[in-house]
Amino acid sequence: MTLAEILSSVFPRGHAVTVADGLVTGQGSLDGKPLHVIGVDGDTPLGVEGALALSAAVLDVVRTGDRAPILVAIDSDSQRMSRRDELLGLNECLAHLAKALLLADRLGHPTIGLIYGHSAAGAFIATALATRVLAALPGANPSVMDLPSVARVTKLPLEKLQEMAKSTPVFAPGLDNMVATGAVHVVLDAEKPLDGQVRELIAALPASDTRDTLGEERGGRPVAREIAERVQRQARGG
Amino acid sequence: MRIVTDPGSQSWYEASARQRVAGLVDEDSFEEFLGPAERAMSPHLPLFDLPRAFDDGIVVGRAKLDGRPVLVAAQEGRFMGGAFGEIHGGKLVGLLRAAITAKPAAVLILFDTGGVRLQEANAGETAIAETMRAIADARTAGIPVIGLIGGRAGCYGGGGLIAGTCSRLAVSEQGRISVSGPEVIETNKGAEEFDSRDRALVWRTMGGKHRRLTGGADAYCADTVAAFREAAIRLIGTAPAFDLAMLEAEQARLEARVKRFGDCRDATEIWARLGVNDPDAVPAMTDAAFAETVASVTEASHDAR
Numbered sequence: 001m002t003l004a005e006i007l008s009s010v011f012p013r014g015h016a017v018t019v020a021d022g023l024v025t026g027q028g029s030l031d032g033k034p035l036h037v038i039g040v041d042g043d044t045p046l047g048v049e050g051a052l053a054l055s056a057a058v059l060d061v062v063r064t065g066d067r068a069p070i071l072v073a074i075d076s077d078s079q080r081m082s083r084r085d086e087l088l089g090l091n092e093c094l095a096h097l098a099k100a101l102l103l104a105d106r107l108g109h110p111t112i113g114l115i116y117g118h119s120a121a122g123a124f125i126a127t128a129l130a131t132r133v134l135a136a137l138p139g140a141n142p143s144v145m146d147l148p149s150v151a152r153v154t155k156l157p158l159e160k161l162q163e164m165a166k167s168t169p170v171f172a173p174g175l176d177n178m179v180a181t182g183a184v185h186v187v188l189d190a191e192k193p194l195d196g197q198v199r200e201l202i203a204a205l206p207a208s209d210t211r212d213t214l215g216e217e218r219g220g221r222p223v224a225r226e227i228a229e230r231v232q233r234q235a236r237g238g
Numbered sequence: 239m240r241i242v243t244d245p246g247s248q249s250w251y252e253a254s255a256r257q258r259v260a261g262l263v264d265e266d267s268f269e270e271f272l273g274p275a276e277r278a279m280s281p282h283l284p285l286f287d288l289p290r291a292f293d294d295g296i297v298v299g300r301a302k303l304d305g306r307p308v309l310v311a312a313q314e315g316r317f318m319g320g321a322f323g324e325i326h327g328g329k330l331v332g333l334l335r336a337a338i339t340a341k342p343a344a345v346l347i348l349f350d351t352g353g354v355r356l357q358e359a360n361a362g363e364t365a366i367a368e369t370m371r372a373i374a375d376a377r378t379a380g381i382p383v384i385g386l387i388g389g390r391a392g393c394y395g396g397g398g399l400i401a402g403t404c405s406r407l408a409v410s411e412q413g414r415i416s417v418s419g420p421e422v423i424e425t426n427k428g429a430e431e432f433d434s435r436d437r438a439l440v441w442r443t444m445g446g447k448h449r450r451l452t453g454g455a456d457a458y459c460a461d462t463v464a465a466f467r468e469a470a471i472r473l474i475g476t477a478p479a480f481d482l483a484m485l486e487a488e489q490a491r492l493e494a495r496v497k498r499f500g501d502c503r504d505a506t507e508i509w510a511r512l513g514v515n516d517p518d519a520v521p522a523m524t525d526a527a528f529a530e531t532v533a534s535v536t537e538a539s540h541d542a543r
Contacts, residue, residue, distance in 0.1 A: 048496050081418040083432045087443050089454045090417045095402025102374040122417045129367035144359035153356050170282050171359045183364040209371050221361045224328040231332025234271040235340050
């Protein structure tokens with residue numbers, strides 16, 4: 001689905017969401033209440049300016065105090081890879097955006113991620129993965145690194161990696177694997193109106209971070225939950 | 239071989255994760271959780287015919303720092319570049335979650351990481367997101383999270399994002415903080431954009447001195463375990479709150495930086511605009527001279543993190 005199709009399905013009565021330089025900001029109305037939108041469209045890489053524009057929009061929402069949800073719609077590239085971005089502290093800017101989303105959620109603005117295209121690496125962490133609940137649309141393609149690059153770094157033949165990817169969700173790119181690790185909570189039905197599906201997500205927000213439990217149940221991250229639990233148990237004892 | 243009698247005088251850069259922890263906290267106070275004896279090893283690395291580590295490249299536990307209880311995590315840059323795998327990440331996430339009930343004086347994260355472990359990429363990436371959320375929870379509960387950066391592997395990829403989520407950061411000259419590493423930029427954009435073999439360029443662009451001068455880190459340490467200990471103790475007492483006012487201040491701080499230095503091609507141009515008298519002398523400056531330079535730069539110190 002394109003962003004325009006998504007927005008018309010979430011906001012059948014219209015909206016005031018705009019896209020500039022691949023950055024999405026604005027709001028619409030869901031059940032007579034505001035639903036804020038930020039995001040990245042068109043496979044755009046996220047650099048220092050983009051991250052700060054989105055964080056400014058999130059902080060504007062928090063300042064209103066309307067406690068309305070924020071939809072984070074993502075079809076991005078990875079972080080913008082450049083000498084200039086790193087010189088200017090891209091790590092601080094991306095972390096700042098993630099912190100703004102995490103704070104908004106704590107202050108009563110439920111954050112709902114919606115990945116409908118690509119996203120990768122630092123851009124994925126700073127946006128969709130910094131929300132309370134992350135949904136995806138069929139055809140979305142989140143990844144950490146594409147398989148040819150993984151082959152280059154791990155020095156393994158691409159054919160072997162492609163074969164391994166069929167049975168090992170922990171390293172391979174793609175939506176199914178991100179669902180299996182628990183990073184993506186749910187895949188929405190593109191054939192049904194999205195307003196109802198977003199409403200259901202907001203009504204059933206997980207109270208805590210359940211991603212490692214989902215990863216264990218789905219088999220994509222078999223041990224992370226248990227490891228974190230064992231560390232917590234030992235920290236409580238003695 | 240030289241016998242090091244005082245663990246504090248040891249080089250942070252050269253030390254292992256365990257040596258750093260031992261010298262950082264009060265003597266013999268460290269108690270490890272899920273230590274090597276428990277053999278919590280990666281279930282995935284054997285698929286790639288790669289060796290495993292009994293601790294999966296991270297040491298976590300509790301200790302005393304200057305008499306106060308702290309939780310500590312230390313990444314081992316010499317195992318898989320300190321990268322985040324499933325168990326590695328799970329240990330850090332568990333430690334941060336434990337902070338909510340244990341209520342330590344601080345959580346210390348000794349970064350030494352190239353980012354996500356590609357053989358376990360999806361697990362590593364998700365663990366980084368979980369870590370950042372757990373840090374936000376700990377900070378909201380009033381627990382400072384202090385990052386210490388000066389290891390061989392630097393602090394790259396998702397590690398850089400986690401660092402940016404901490405309350406305070408201490409860095410040494412050798413500490414590098416960035417999202418895309420030099421090799422990643424060169425591979426994707428070419429050597430004209432970033433020549434990863436130009437070590438001086440790497441230090442200037444993402445090294446400890448540049449981060450400290452521009453306010454990307456809050457303390458600059460000599461490369462010794464003792465210096466990091468002293469910085470950690472000091473930074474705990476200055477941790478900013480995690481609230482709207484802090485994030486508004488950080489928004490203004492970062493916007494001002496991009497506006498003021500956005501047209502700079504090299505770090506030396508930024509340092510000149512910050513008022514550093516002889517920017518070309520910064521890389522070779524002694525720690526003492528650099529401390530004086532930092533003290534004269536107002537942008538270096540702030541509560542907006």
